[in-house]
Amino acid sequence: MRALLVDRSAPAGLRLGEAPDPEPAPHQALVRVTATSLNYGEVTAVVRNAPDGAVPGWDAAGVVERAAADGSGPAAGTPVVTLGFEGAWAEYRAVDTSYIGTLPGNADFGAVSTIPVAAGSALRALHRLGPILGRRVLVTGATGGVGRYAVQLARLGGAHVVASTGDPGAHGDALRALGAHEVVDRPSSLGDPVHGVLDMVGGPTLVEAYGRLAEGGTLVAVGHVTGEPETFPFGALSGDLGHDRSVVTFFLPSCGGLAPDFTWLAGQVASGRLDPGISWRGGWQKAQEAVALLLGRRLHGKAVLDLGPVF
Numbered sequence: 529m530r531a532l533l534v535d536r537s538a539p540a541g542l543r544l545g546e547a548p549d550p551e552p553a554p555h556q557a558l559v560r561v562t563a564t565s566l567n568y569g570e571v572t573a574v575v576r577n578a579p580d581g582a583v584p585g586w587d588a589a590g591v592v593e594r595a596a597a598d599g600s601g602p603a604a605g606t607p608v609v610t611l612g613f614e615g616a617w618a619e620y621r622a623v624d625t626s627y628i629g630t631l632p633g634n635a636d637f638g639a640v641s642t643i644p645v646a647a648g649s650a651l652r653a654l655h656r657l658g659p660i661l662g663r664r665v666l667v668t669g670a671t672g673g674v675g676r677y678a679v680q681l682a683r684l685g686g687a688h689v690v691a692s693t694g695d696p697g698a699h700g701d702a703l704r705a706l707g708a709h710e711v712v713d714r715p716s717s718l719g720d721p722v723h724g725v726l727d728m729v730g731g732p733t734l735v736e737a738y739g740r741l742a743e744g745g746t747l748v749a750v751g752h753v754t755g756e757p758e759t760f761p762f763g764a765l766s767g768d769l770g771h772d773r774s775v776v777t778f779f780l781p782s783c784g785g786l787a788p789d790f791t792w793l794a795g796q797v798a799s800g801r802l803d804p805g806i807s808w809r810g811g812w813q814k815a816q817e818a819v820a821l822l823l824g825r826r827l828h829g830k831a832v833l834d835l836g837p838v839f
C-alpha cells in the first residue's frame with residue numbers, strides 16, 4: 529500500500545512510498561483511509577523519534593474494509609473515524625475497535641478526521657472539570673487544534689468561556705465566533721478567577737493559570753507546547769483556607785470508552801454544531817508543506833490531508 533513514511537533525508541522527515549499492508553489483530557478492523565489530520569504532538573515527537581520507514585499517524589477517517597475477526601466494532605462498508613498510535617498516514621490501517629467511531633451519512637471525511645486527538649482530548653479534559661454549567665472555564669492555546677474544540681465544547685456545556693491566545697488582536701474575533709465570551713493574551717490578564725482550566729501551553733502559562741483558579745477549581749494539564757518547565761512560586765501549593773485547588777495530568781489514550789464519544793463528536797461536526805477549524809487542507813503529497821507550517825506555528829487550527837492518487 530501507499531503510505532507516508534518517516535525518512536530523515538527527506539524534507540520534513542517524510543516521503544510518500546510503499547509499506548506492507550497492515551495485518552489486523554482479532555480485535556482490530558481494517559480501515560481504508562480517505563483523510564487524516566495532523567497533530568502537533570505526532571509531528572514533533574513521533575516524526576522525530578520514529579525509525580526510518582515507520583508509518584506514523586494518529587487520526588484517520590475512512591471506510592471499514594474488513595470488520596474485526598472477534599465480531600466487535602462496525603461492519604464492512606461503515607464510514608468511520610479512528611484513533612491509533614501509528615499507521616494513520618496510509619491507505620489502510622488496522623485499528624482497535626474500541627477506538628472507532630461511526631459517521632453519519634453526510635459526514636465530510638476530512639472534517640471528521642480532525643476529531644480523535646483534538647476533539648477527543650478537549651471533551652475528555654472538560655469532563656475532568658466536573659459540571660461546568662454556569663461556571664468560568666479558561667482555555668489556553670485556544671487557537672490550536674485542541675483549543676478550538678475546547679472553546680466550542682465548553683460553550684456547548686454552558687460555561688462562561690475565556691480563551692487565551694498569544695495574539696488576541698489577530699485571533700480574538702475568530703475565538704468569539706467559536707463561543708468565547710472573553711479573549712485574553714495570558715492567564716494573568718483575567719479578571720475574575722475561573723473554576724476550571726484546560727491548559728495546552730504549559731510552562732509559565734500553566735503556573736499563571738493555576739494562580740487564577742478559584743477555590744475548588746481544577747487545572748487539567750493537557751499540553752506543553754512551550755517545552756518550558758513549570759516553576760511555582762513559594763506558597764502556591766499550600767493548602768491554606770481558600771486554596772483547595774488541583775492540577776491533574778491528562779493522557780487521551782488512557783481514557784476508556786472513546787468510541788461513543790467519537791461517534792457523538794462526528795455527529796456534531798457533520799451537523800455544523802462544531803467547527804472542525806480546518807486551516808490547511810490538501811492532498812497527502814503536500815504533507816511536507818503542512819508539517820512545516822505546523823512546526824513554524826503558522827497554523828491556527830487543523831491541517832487535513834486527503835489521500836488520493838499520487839503515483
Ligand SMILES: NC(=O)c1ccc[n+]([C@@H]2O[C@H](COP(=O)([O-])OP(=O)(O)OC[C@H]3O[C@@H](n4cnc5c(N)ncnc54)[C@H](OP(=O)(O)O)[C@@H]3O)[C@@H](O)[C@H]2O)c1
Pocket residue numbers: 567568569645646649668669670671672673674675692693694695699728729749750751752753754778779780781825827828829
Ligand atoms: N495529553 C494528551 O493526551 C494530549 C492530547 C492532545 C494534545 N496534547 C498536547 O496539547 C498541546 C496542544 O496540542 P494542539 O494539537 O492543540 O497543538 P497546536 O494545534 O499546535 O496548538 C497549540 C497552540 O498553543 C499556542 N502556543 C503558545 N505557545 C506556543 C509555542 N511556544 N509554540 C506553539 N504554540 C504555542 C498557540 O496558540 P496561540 O498562538 O494562539 O497562543 C497554538 O495555537 C500539545 O502539547 C499536544 O502535544 C496532549
